Amino acid sequence: MTTEQKDVDTTLDPLFIQKSEEAYRNPTEVQMSQIVLPCHANHCGELSAGQLLKWMDSTACLSAERHAGCSCITASVDDINFEHTIGVGKVVNIIAKVNRAFTSSMEVGILVTCEDLYTDRQWKVCHAFATFVARRTEAGKVQLKQVIPHTQMEQMEYSLAAERRRMRLIHAEIITDLLSSSTAQLGECQEYQDAVPAERTRVESVELVLPPHANHQVSTFGGQIMAWMENVATIAACVTGILSSLP
Incomplete structure (x- = not known):
């Protein structure tokens, strides 16, 4: 299969295998497809990373809730590296499935592809x-059922x-120790010519949570918060670029 025909080989997709001559589908799998409209684009005319994060979080949450059988909340998302930008008119396909469940938390794998x-x-x-973490129910803390891998x-x-x-737990402990250590010393910042003071790139945003910002649990969610964070970070980066170009 050539690159011109298709860059993603679905036969290698771990979510599907042949089982008893029928297509096997992971029971926790959720698929979402969205066409990129102008309202989803940023100032560069490309899909906003914040909008994509919202879609990813919503898809992953549904997968987690399908497995848990109750409402779930986003606890954390690992580092994400965006390999391509997505233009208006393209279709975004998102697949999410639970990789493993622990006591009340679970890891959800998310794959994003773009389609022309x-x-x-x-x-x-x-x-x-x-x-994702399963919310407590009236009966108390949720004990998640285990995931049984088939492939x-x-x-x-x-x-x-x-x-x-x-x-993740080790990383969290290291960061906590660094922040709380009384012996931690801030290194001297090296001065650069034409450097932009960090304070001048500071951007703050105050958002009122409205119904469009809520999910099916009628509350704001991780994806929406990440979208707001990405928007502020983008403005700060643009400000840095503008200040750096000034004489």
Whole structure:
């Protein structure tokens, strides 16, 4: 299969295998497709990263809730590297599935691809791993059922999920120790010619949570918060660029 025909080989998709001559589909899998409209674009005319994060979070949340059987909230999202930008008119396909469940938390794998309907090309945009926590019910803390991997790829993701969880906990402990350590010393900042003071790039935003910002649980959600964060970060980056170009 050539790059011109299709950049994503669906036969290698770990979410599907042949089982008893029928297509196997992971029971926690959720798929979402969205066409990029002008209202989803940023000032560059490309899909806003914040909008994409909202779609990713919503899809992953539905996958988590499908497995948990109750409402879930976003606890964290690992680093995401966007490999391509997405233009208006393209279709965004998002697939999410639970890789492994622990006591009340679970890891959800997210794959994002972009599709050009007119050329039948499809390419990977990014993948991510999000941690969701099942909300307490009237009966108390939720005890999640275990995920049973059916494919070699699912078995690998099942094993790696435990290691990724361990690394997340270690990383959180390291950051906490660095921030709370009384012996931590701030290094001297090296001065650069034509440097922009950090304070001049400071951007603040105050948002009123309105119904369009809520999810199906009638509250704001991780994806919306990430979208607001991305918007402020983009403005700060643009301000830095403008100030750097001034004489």
